Amino acid sequence: MSWRLLVVVAAIALVFYATSRVQLLFIALFLALVFTAVLRPAVELFARVMPRPLATALALLGGVLVLLGMLTYVGVSVAGQWSKLSDQFGDGIDDIIDFLENGAPFTVTTDQINQWIENGRTWIEEHGGELASEAAAGAGSVVEILTALALATFCAVFFLTSGRQMWAWFLSQLPPAARESWRVAGGAGWYTFSGYTRGILIIAVSDGLLAFILLSIIGVPLAAPLAVLVLIGAFIPLVGAPAAMVIAMIVALAANGPIQAAVVGIGIALIGQFEGHVLQPLVMGKQVALHPVVIAVVVLGGTLTAGILGAVIAVPLVAVAWTVFSRLRTPESEVDPEDVEDPSETFDGEGDRA
Template identity: 65%
Template sequence: MSEVPGGPTRHTTTAPSVRTVAGARRNPNVYGNDYDAPRWLRATAGVSWRLLVVALAVVVIFTAVWHVQLLLIAVFIALVVSAVLRPAVDWLAKGMPRFAATAVALIGGILFFLGLLTWVGYSVASQWDKLSAQFSDGIGQITDFLESGNLPFKVTSDQVAQWIDTGRDWVQTHSGEIASAAASRTGSVVEVFTTLALALFCAVFFLARGTDMWTWFLNQLPARHRETWKTAGGAGWYTFSGYARGTVIIAVTEGGLAFIILTILRVPLSAPLSVLVFIGAFIPLIGGPAAMVVAMLVALAANGVWSAIFVGVGIALIGQFEGHFLQPLIMGRQVKIHPVVIALAVTGGTLLGGLLGAVIAVPLISVCWSIFSRLRTLDPPMDEEEEDEVEEDVEPVDEAVSER
């Protein structure tokens, strides 16, 4: 309390002094918002939640795809057919209407496929009697070889007979389950034919009006985004069509070479086995070895060990010819993926989608990488003079550190 001359007494309150402690006084507008965690932790947290959002989006996409997988399979088959037959349709369209050219190309492709199946069936039917005798002799030779004792283990004919009886008993015991499983597959057969019909229907319009459909889609987008979508779509289709056509050409070449080798070695079922090699070419890294093993087993059972070895060597040489000559020549610059990426893609596709995933994985990765490569902007690489300047700047620092 203080007295002022000529006035009343005033009560004054003195505010307590604020002690400033080093490190304790902070800006209340900033503390607790930006500086409550280290910079590296904030950066890591920002990247982490973004990665979680991306992972969640991927899971949602795969879940949706799983529910409509037959639809996507049909579209994928239609795109493959369109990529393979597009050059023929463009050539035929020079002298006839586009729809007529599409019909001629599709009918020709279907007749080729049916002719291939007929050739395989006729080969099996015409060689069946001879095959039965050859397989009986081959299995007898294999059994004699196993009983000879030249291997670390020994298998007797009694053991082989016991294995056959065990297999027969298992089939008789589980015959009801096998029949019910076969009956449950009836729906799958219907789904397969439905998928093929839908793929054929889509392929007709992709070949006849594909350009018009793509133009219509671009016109539905805002004008500022059309050029980006046009560039991405062109890059993706260029890569996908090149991959599809190149794979078909390589598969036909491998199947023809396999048929020649199997015919020269007089291996039975050379036509079905060459078709198996043709189908295996569509599955990178897995299809070729699987077809080779099957062909070697047939050659072993029919003609003996040396025939199986020669078949394995011949198909392996075909694989080397395909990897070192056909792939660079036919695919060219359209599909350039490192073998490690192919192996990872095929493995991941097989784990996620089985055989279908293994077939789709590589073209899907190729298209995504092609679009990314076309849309991204790379910084110019350093010249040799810039690298020399960097080395000169680093050397004095290293010398100063060593002196300390």
């Protein structure tokens, strides 16, 4: 078993190394599969009444228009509330400073806050060159992102138009004895990946709408941009959406005071409960059969390995791998939890059998 584990670890390390060498290509192909999974139902629907290439073009155009419309709405809402928001933030910051000086369990004076600000300004002046270099690198990253999006769109067009023929061609290149296993593994993996992708999109949109309704009722400024932030955060399981809502709490605290911030916090908890107990089982079903503990470990591992990108892609990749493994393996027997002894009852404190 040790030798087998070493071989598995070496294979995983090789995959990670190869992926790191062609990271942009991997991201583009991953995004192409995401676009394919999301748009395929629309393409199949349009293909009933028009040629498939035209159906693919129409579905892609519709997705782009929806995305641009959402971004336009966010921009308009920010522009319309900016002047009012600046005044509210000024009053809110004054209230927070007053609370820290007089009402908080610990005292923070205005002089201390000004000193922190001055220290921050000094640090920026001292590290201006490094920040400029990072900004230039960020500009290069924007070019890479646009390149990845262009390649992903290009590949998605062919996946949507002739994906079945491409998969059949790949299977034809394999030895006949191995084709069935690859066919089963590919079908199971795509079923899980497409189900997860569409499911997380539905959950993200639902979280964004619920956040927008909650923030609008409470009267938190920039409800639309914050709702979009929640929508984006939902693509990081367990932690993304709550982290985005915490930002909304900070905005509510600065603009409207602690009571509204507390109400937003309660709303965060309610939305999280609704997602975990209603949306996840209803939308995902059995397509992503991963325990929450596994998801938490996978998200943390992905974050440590590849940052935010790793946190986003880790869960679907592990879900696909587990689905393929479960589909191909033939277990001899299952262990009943009732037959497993409690270690605390099996041995006493001195290590002797009780």
